[in-house]
Amino acid sequence: MNVQDLIEALIREGVASFNNKEFDKAIEMLNQALDTVEDKNTQIQEQMTAQYWLGCCYLGRAMKAKGEEMNKLFGYAVEHYQQQLALAKQLEDKQNCIQQQNYAQAALGRCYFKQAMKTEGEDTINLFGYAVEHYQQQLALAEQLVDEQNSIQEQIYARPWIGRCYFEQAMKGKGEAADQLFWRAIEHFQQWLKLAEQLVDEPNSIQEQNNAQFWIGRCYFEQAMRVKGDVTKMFEQAVKHLQQQLKLTKQLADETNCFQEQINAQHWLGRCYFEQATRAEGESAAKLFELAVEYHQQQLKLAKQLTDEQNSIQQQQDTLSWLGRCYLEQAIKAKGEAADQLFAQAVAYFQKELALAEQLADEQNSFQKQIHTQSWLGCCSLEQAMKTKGKDLDQLFAQAVGYYQQQLGLAEQLIDEQNSLKEQINARFWLGRCYLEQAMRVKGDATKLFEQAIEHQYQWLKLAKQLADKQNSIHSQNSAQSWLGRCYAEQATKAEGEVAAKLFEQAIEHFQQQLTLAKQLADEQNSIQEQNNVQSGLGSCYCGQAMKAEGEVAAKLFKQAVEHRQQQLALAEQLADEQNSIQEQIYAQASLGHCYFEQVMRAEGEAVTKLFGQAVKHFQQWLELTEQMVNKLNRIQEQNNAQSWLGRCYFEQAMKVEGREAAVLFEQAAEHFQQRLERSKQLPLSGNKQNNKSSYLYFLRKIYSHQQKWERYFKWKKQEIQENLFENKEGDLTTAISTILAVLNIPPMELGSIPLAHYTSPSVCERLFGIVSDKTNDKGPVDSNKVSPMRIGSSTYMNDPTEGEGLLGLLSLQDLELENKADCPAYNAFFTCFSSRVNDLNQFRLYGKENGVEASGCCLVFNKNGDWLKESDVFASFRSFINKLNEDFEESVEADVADSEDENLPLYQVAYIAYHDEYIAEEKCGKWLLNKNNQSFGIRLKPVGKNPSWHQFRIDKLEEALMELMEKSNNISDEDKKALEYIRYLFKDFAFRDEEEFRLLKIEQIGSDNIKYCQTTKSVYLPYADIRDIVDEVILGTNYEKSGKERKAEVFQHLMRKYYPNVKVSLSSLPINANPPIKKD
DSSP states (O other): OOHHHHHHHHHHHHHHHHHTTOHHHHHHHHHHHHHHOSOTTTOHHHHHHHHHHHHHHHHHHHHHOOHHHHHHHHHHHHHHHHHHHHHHTTOSSHHHHHHHHHHHHHHHHHHHHHHHHTOOSTHHHHHHHHHHHHHHHHHHHHTTOSSHHHHHHHHHHHHHHHHHHHHHHHHHOOHHHHHHHHHHHHHHHHHHHHHHHTOSSHHHHHHHHHHHHHHHHHHHHHHHHHOOSOOHHHHHHHHHHHHHHHHHHTTOSSHHHHHHHHHHHHHHHHHHHHHHHHHOOHHHHHHHHHHHHHHHHHHHHHHTTOSSHHHHHHHHHHHHHHHHHHHHHHHHHOOHHHHHHHHHHHHHHHHHHHHHHTTOSSHHHHHHHHHHHHHHHHHHHHHHHHTOOSTHHHHHHHHHHHHHHHHHHHHTTOSSHHHHHHHHHHHHHHHHHHHHHHHHHOSSOOHHHHHHHHHHHHHHHHHHTTOSSHHHHHHHHHHHHHHHHHHHHHHHHHOOHHHHHHHHHHHHHHHHHHHHHHTTOSSHHHHHHHHHHHHHHHHHHHHHHHHHOOHHHHHHHHHHHHHHHHHHHHHHTTOSSHHHHHHHHHHHHHHHHHHHHHHHTTOOTTHHHHHHHHHHHHHHHHHHHHTTOSOHHHHHHHHHHHHHHHHHHHHHHHHTSOHHHHHHHHHHHHHHHHHHHHHHTTSOHHHHHHTOHHHHHHHHHHHHHHTTOHHHHHHHHHHHHHHHHHTTOOOTTHHHHHHHHHHHBOOHHHHTTOOEEEEEOHHHHHHHHTOOTTTOOSSSOOOGGGOOOEEEEEGGGSSOTTTTTHHHHHTTOOSOOSSOBTTBOSEEEEEEEEESOTTOHHHHHHSSOBTTBTTOSEEEEEOTTSOSOOOOOTHHHHHHHHHHHHTTSSSOOOOOOTTOOGGGOOEEEOEEEEEOOTTSOGGGSSEEEEOTTOOEEEEEOOOSSSOHHHHHHHHHHHHHHHHHHHHHGGGOOHHHHHHGGGTGGGEEEGGGGGGOEEEEEEEEETTOTTOEEETTTTEEEEEEEOOTTTOOEEEEOTTGGGSSTTOOHHHHHHHHHHHOTTSEEEEOOOOOOOOOOOOOO
16 A cells, blocks of 8 residues: 555545544544654645544534633644634645635634533633634635635525624623624525525525525524513514525425424424514414414424434424413413313423423433423423412412422433532422422411422432532522521521521522622623622511511611612612613612511601601602603503502601691602502503502502592592493493492401401301310310301391392382393302301391390401401402403403402492381481382491591482482493492391491302302302401300300300410300290201
8 A cells, every 4th residue: 555545545544533522532533643754744635634533523522621721722623723724825736725724724714613602601702703713714715716606505505604703702702792792693694695596506505595594583582582671573583584585495495304394384483483582572472472383383394294203203202392381371371261271282282292302212311301390391390389379279289390390300310410419409499499489379387398398409419519610510509508598598487586587698698699609600790799788688688587576686687688788779770781681779778668668667756757768869869760661551550569569658658647747748748649540551451450550459449548538539449340331432431430439348447446246156166176075085186177268158048138230129120131131041140158246146036046135246347457358359259250241342341360369359338228117217227218219218328437428428429329320221232231239239228237247248150160069058058268367256155055065155265365476355245135045846
């Protein structure tokens, strides 16, 4: 074998070893080939080939290495490509010389590009710069090639890589700099497209155009993902180019490639619509999600047609994952049953994905894909749990934990140690998150849940310390310390006394450790952001502690909270991303305002004015910062929040002073709430609802109530009701119905501390508290399974057979010809009744007696301290009914049931209708009117509270509304008749006037899952609430001990004092003899 043949053989052997990834052997063979070259000046081509492949070998080794070793190997690769370039310049044939230099420049560009992709920090910018420089040299050389088509093809090789350099640099960058890099990438990809159109080889031309359109679409997509503000046009551009790509894919000659490229195009089109949908609201979001699903379904259909079984499985799995994501994101945005259905669809897709992942031949790849899917299944259950209340809550959290435990088990089986650590960290994070979220929602002792959350976060911290990459390790430890701090802080918030103080100290310790780690992060901006987050956590801890403390201790803690918030503000101002900086400054200013606000609520004397001034100052700065926000929706929402807190400041300050000073402050408060109201009109309907409109209407009402400006107070109360119930409909009766509801709805500020009584039997009382006198011992805690919630009963079973008919009779209307006819109602009214007559003989005789023994029942007293009733809007009473009515309207109002609980139902006062006769004294009723049949009827409404002017105002408004209803009763439409359902159960016959009744009312659809069936009473009901922490006093009837079951008042009092020391127990001494118990036979 001659020397030339030996050189060529060594090169071939080296290339074969390279292809087998035997880099060391390849390097040895290629170096031997170079050493064998006898004439360095004539065997240039052989030397160039060997240098090129040596560069490739070192590049291959560098791609697997890390740290200094990686950089060293990239350096070797560059040296060999530089040798290749130098040799190419020695070639005598000019065109070959240009061609070979072109190849060498491409190799050098690729080397720097790959190194930049594996590097973090400022070095990345330099490396991308070197890559671009070499690709630009390649482009210049390609333009010098004489063969036009070859020149175009070589330019095509250069343009995409220059574009990729700018694209990848933009992906690693932030803010305006990244935005500019995306535009430069688009410019080069556009040039690529133009060149591709000039290729004579049609299949090649179509392939290159396809690729160019894809990358232009990706640029617009990724740019839209990073830009703050309106990105609709960017997404439109992305869709436009991806649609062009999709058209081109169908022209590709190779069927397999055709399917693969269509799958790719369908995927990214689906992604475009998916990402748009997540940023949209209402109908717009629904349509965008629908389009996303449509494209992903097409992607799935194509994936099934791939001939390579494993590739087909892989592609189907990826598509199913995105279909699951589409339904999951919709479910997160939806409410009630619609959300549950969407969650179920998401889970179904993820379960299909999981089944396919298990079919993958590569075991490690299969594990990785299963980990991914288990994580999303866990996310479905966790998100659903976070939207759920009641008995399903614990089950959903348990499901989420189960999925994440599966994820953890799979992660531990991964062979790649570092990848295994990362996946275990991810699983530990979500397990901790599940227990934390559950703990935050549990009523009562959540210690065990917090402990489980903390254990998983500690395991995460332990794993984070084992990560090989120092910066990744620091970043992960930083996050773990942050969540540990949050766990302890949340637990402290639910605790009291020394336990809370100790927990806050532990939270602070973890935040301090996080601060140390945050300062070690190499990325300066990331370091600032994390330090900002830590200062926020520390500020929250000290503020939370201060709110549980008193006197000088509280003052000192508030001062520390302010110090940390000030540091948070200073760090926020250093953030380079302008919009992020503004948002973080807003958080800091808002938090500073809250610190001073909470402090002043506990202060007295001269300090009050100064502290209010500080709170107002920071809330004003919050408001001023919002003007710099680019996103209009976010800007309005932040402005609304700032206006609300400014209003709160002036309102609370007014409540602490009197006279003219108070009046001025009330007007300032009202002005801020009014400004919020006006600005809210600029928000879309969903945004308006999410902005918690009722909160500032509440304060407007409270302002005018305190000032006794009844017209203004009533205006806002009525307006809120009218908007919530009738915002999408117009009807002749809506004003009158809203007026009646505004009169008869009794919110907490009107009820005050008026005690209300609910009369029930001894047996029911025992069940409500989980104390059964003949079964309970006093050795252990009350079995929560034996505790029953208070019930809201059906109107069908009430003692008044004419429930709901009194108003209709007054209006001379027959019972409504609706679906809810008496014989087969689709909806029914449910209510639980209260009386302002506490320890009343008549009430004891009528209600709650057991075995027929009069006055043997129990009087449950609510609201003695004015803290029973919660602020709620009347919408809660009619949620189910409103959804049904809205089905007939194009723009329906979807009921928000996510945060609804029957224990927060609004309270209504019952009005009594009397028809005049010789036995009813006129003074018994507040108003006497004439109906359309000239019958004289009266309305009896007992005053609520001690303000006669407010009571007279209510009576006048009720008269006004009833007269309007009567005037229009001859010409009432079907829709208006349906609207009467809102008020028909708020009127009763005058015969029941002595009950002085109040009601918690709810209309519910028959067949709803909310309605429960009682086997004992053979009746249906709605659960109201666990009343053990709500009832203030239990008054046992005079004849309680004569009700049977050998009941003893002393025993009941003992058990109640042992288990519920905050509930007073007393025995009525009303004078009434007990009749003998009724025998069962």
